Amino acid sequence: MNNLTLPSWLTGPSGRALAAPILIVMMLAMMVLPLPAFVLDMFFSFNIALSIIVLLTSLYTVKPLDFMVFPTVLLVSTMLRLSLNVASTRVVLTEGHTGPDAAGKVIEAFGHFLIGGNYTVGIVVFIILTIINFVVVTKGAGRIAEVGARFALDAMPGKQMAIDADLNAGLIGEAEARRRRQEVGQEAEFYGAMDGASKYVRGDAVAGIMVTVINIFGGLIVGMVQHDLDFAMALKNYTLLAIGDGLVAQIPSLIISTAAGVVVSRVASEHDIGGQLINQLFAKPEVLYITAGIVGGMGIIPGMPHIAFLMLGGALAGGAYLLKKQAQKAAELPPPAPEVAVTAPEVEEATWQDVVPVDTLGLEVGYRLISLVDKGQSGELLRRIKGIRKKFAQEVGFLSPSVHIRDNLELKPTAYRITLKGVEVGSGEAYVGQFLAINPGMVSGTLPGTSTSDPAFGLPATWIDGGLRDQAQAMGYTVVDAGTVIATHLNHVITTHASELLGRQEVQQLLDHLGKESPKLVEELVPKLIPLATLQKVLQNLLVEGVHIRDMHTIIETLAEYAAQVQDPNELTALVRIALGRAIVQQIFPGSNELSVITLDTRLERILMQAMQSGGSDGAGIEPGLADTIVAQAEQATRQQEQMGLTPVLLVPGPLRALLARFLRRALPQLKVLSHAELPDSKTIRVTSLVGGQA
Numbered sequence: 001m002n003n004l005t006l007p008s009w010l011t012g013p014s015g016r017a018l019a020a021p022i023l024i025v026m027m028l029a030m031m032v033l034p035l036p037a038f039v040l041d042m043f044f045s046f047n048i049a050l051s052i053i054v055l056l057t058s059l060y061t062v063k064p065l066d067f068m069v070f071p072t073v074l075l076v077s078t079m080l081r082l083s084l085n086v087a088s089t090r091v092v093l094t095e096g097h098t099g100p101d102a103a104g105k106v107i108e109a110f111g112h113f114l115i116g117g118n119y120t121v122g123i124v125v126f127i128i129l130t131i132i133n134f135v136v137v138t139k140g141a142g143r144i145a146e147v148g149a150r151f152a153l154d155a156m157p158g159k160q161m162a163i164d165a166d167l168n169a170g171l172i173g174e175a176e177a178r179r180r181r182q183e184v185g186q187e188a189e190f191y192g193a194m195d196g197a198s199k200y201v202r203g204d205a206v207a208g209i210m211v212t213v214i215n216i217f218g219g220l221i222v223g224m225v226q227h228d229l230d231f232a233m234a235l236k237n238y239t240l241l242a243i244g245d246g247l248v249a250q251i252p253s254l255i256i257s258t259a260a261g262v263v264v265s266r267v268a269s270e271h272d273i274g275g276q277l278i279n280q281l282f283a284k285p286e287v288l289y290i291t292a293g294i295v296g297g298m299g300i301i302p303g304m305p306h307i308a309f310l311m312l313g314g315a316l317a318g319g320a321y322l323l324k325k326q327a328q329k330a331a332e333l334p335p336p337a338p339e340v341a342v343t344a345p346e347v348e349e350a351t352w353q354d355v356v357p358v359d360t361l362g363l364e365v366g367y368r369l370i371s372l373v374d375k376g377q378s379g380e381l382l383r384r385i386k387g388i389r390k391k392f393a394q395e396v397g398f399l400s401p402s403v404h405i406r407d408n409l410e411l412k413p414t415a416y417r418i419t420l421k422g423v424e425v426g427s428g429e430a431y432v433g434q435f436l437a438i439n440p441g442m443v444s445g446t447l448p449g450t451s452t453s454d455p456a457f458g459l460p461a462t463w464i465d466g467g468l469r470d471q472a473q474a475m476g477y478t479v480v481d482a483g484t485v486i487a488t489h490l491n492h493v494i495t496t497h498a499s500e501l502l503g504r505q506e507v508q509q510l511l512d513h514l515g516k517e518s519p520k521l522v523e524e525l526v527p528k529l530i531p532l533a534t535l536q537k538v539l540q541n542l543l544v545e546g547v548h549i550r551d552m553h554t555i556i557e558t559l560a561e562y563a564a565q566v567q568d569p570n571e572l573t574a575l576v577r578i579a580l581g582r583a584i585v586q587q588i589f590p591g592s593n594e595l596s597v598i599t600l601d602t603r604l605e606r607i608l609m610q611a612m613q614s615g616g617s618d619g620a621g622i623e624p625g626l627a628d629t630i631v632a633q634a635e636q637a638t639r640q641q642e643q644m645g646l647t648p649v650l651l652v653p654g655p656l657r658a659l660l661a662r663f664l665r666r667a668l669p670q671l672k673v674l675s676h677a678e679l680p681d682s683k684t685i686r687v688t689s690l691v692g693g694q695a
């Protein structure tokens with residue numbers, strides 16, 4: 001048997017969002033379009049059911065904010081009743097001469113069965129219901145809502161201060177404080193909205209009286225003038241229809257008004273209304289015994305209904321007896337083991353121990369990547385990170401800070417991010433159990449999987465299943481697992497930000513390590529000739545341009561030779577680079593005697609020298625148009641070098657090297673800038689491109 005399923009557009013979020021607009025449009029349409037009697041019956045039945053649902057919901061709510069939409073429901077239900085009044089009035093006046101069922105079976109039932117077909121009784125019942133609704137229930141609920149809104153607004157600053165105090169004392173977190181502030185604001189808005197919505201209900205009661213009177217007099221005129229009914233018949237038909245119509249509207253209105261009074265009059269508690277009534281009203285047997293005695297005494301007074309009073313008194317006495325027996329049984333039970341009073345820990349004063357230092361290097365992973373960094377699960381990434389730090393120390397020349405690893409539930413389950421001094425410098429996603437197929441640029445086809453890019457170098461890549469690994473390698477892809485992806489990205493970040501990782505503590509450790517072999521050399525330089533900060537700046541300048549600092553002997557000897565005459569870190573860096581020239585060239589052109597380089601046009605060299613003399617070494621004297629031309633031509637020459645499989649190197653005069661290195665570093669980080677003085681005499685230079693030839 002097939003199950004009945006609603007369309008997704010109706011049950012989904014968009015369908016629920018359309019419910020309210022459709023209901024409003026239907027109510028407005030009822031005021032304009034004529035409705036048959038059967039449709040009126042359906043809407044009157046829905047109105048009664050809606051009022052019962054609202055009443056029961058209000059009885060089962062624990063606190064007013066659990067039924068936050070109630071003011072809107074109050075307004076919509078009022079508009080629904082008014083729309084039905086207009087629609088039923090049209091039917092009563094046009095079809096009332098045909099009999100009491102002209103406006104549908106619901107109105108006929110209320111006109112006959114509830115008031116016995118007697119319009120005089122109907123008028124009295126209708127007036128009583130209207131008075132109860134208008135004078136008692138609605139007015140009282142509106143007054144309570146008004147006072148509640150006023151007290152909620154007056155108490156709001158105190159509640160906000162209490163929340164801030166708990167937050168500052170560390171008793172609650174930021175999320176809990178935010179939730180409490182929102183709840184305080186919503187409570188004030190709820191009572192204010194209830195105060196305004198209750199005015200609609202009072203207006204609805206007045207409108208019900210007026211509509212009923214208009215229906216009676218209008219029906220008499222229509223019946224007697226247009227349909228030739230005598231006065232008695234017209235009065236009977238139209239009065240019964242008008243009273244039935246009014247009762248059909250007033251009874252749901254009374255129910256919803258009662259629900260409004262229940263919602264705004266209750267005191268916040270952990271129990272609903274039913275639980276509060278049973279637990280508080282019928283909980284004391286003494287009260288029930290006394291009430292049973294009074295009611296039973298009234299039952300023996302001559303002329304009183306003896307059976308009713310005596311039966312009620314007996315029932316109350318029996319209930320009191322059962323409650324007392326239950327209390328005695330509970331008292332006879334052995335007392336529970338004394339509980340150790342747990343006092344709330346006293347909040348300690350803030351100390352310097354509360355100041356947590358920022359990790360220099362951090363790796364945060366989503367929960368699905370925890371297995372890669374968990375020792376208990378033989379996390380392979382931990383071993384690779386140790387290898388990265390060891391390789392970095394061997395190649396770059398100093399030991400990088402430790403990588404602090406932790407899980408972060410705020411990240412996506414498969415995501416990770418790398419932080420440097422608390423700031424994110426890299427992020428990506430990795431899938432445990434899958435492989436990343438990286439396209440180096442020469443593959444023979446595509447692979448099924450999740451398309452992405454290599455997080456370290458930005459190359460196009462695809463996450464594939466393990467079964468496609470061999471196929472991907474055969475097609476020319478570079479295939480790595482999830483741990484290798486994160487390790488490669490971390491290694492790239494550490495290498496790129498090596499200068500920021502070299503702090504004064506690391507520099508001092510370098511000197512201590514070097515001092516074990518050459519103590520006199522270190523003592524002679526720091527701090528006698530240059531301070532530690534100057535040495536740190538020189539080493540950072542070298543690392544910024546990718547120059548390794550493994551040869552600390554040469555660096556220290558060069559600084560010791562020139563530090564007496566030069567103290568500027570940039571000038572000292574240029575002198576150290578000349579001393580390290582052979583190592584720098586070897587790093588860029590390993591195993592090659594011929595150096596393919598890009599050079600500057602002689603006219604451009606003269607212009608830059610003049611700009612440097614007039615604007616300083618920071619390049620401020622270079623005209624914007626000339627700067628754009630240099631960047632564009634250098635970018636074109638770099639691209640040509642890379643297409644030929646060569647490392648892009650720009651060879652410039654010594655005075656211009658630092659200027660152009662800083663100037664081109666942001667636009668062309670892969671371009672290395674060397675000076676003529678840094679090249680060993682044994683190397684052959686081959687110029688492949690010229691920058692400034694068209695300037």
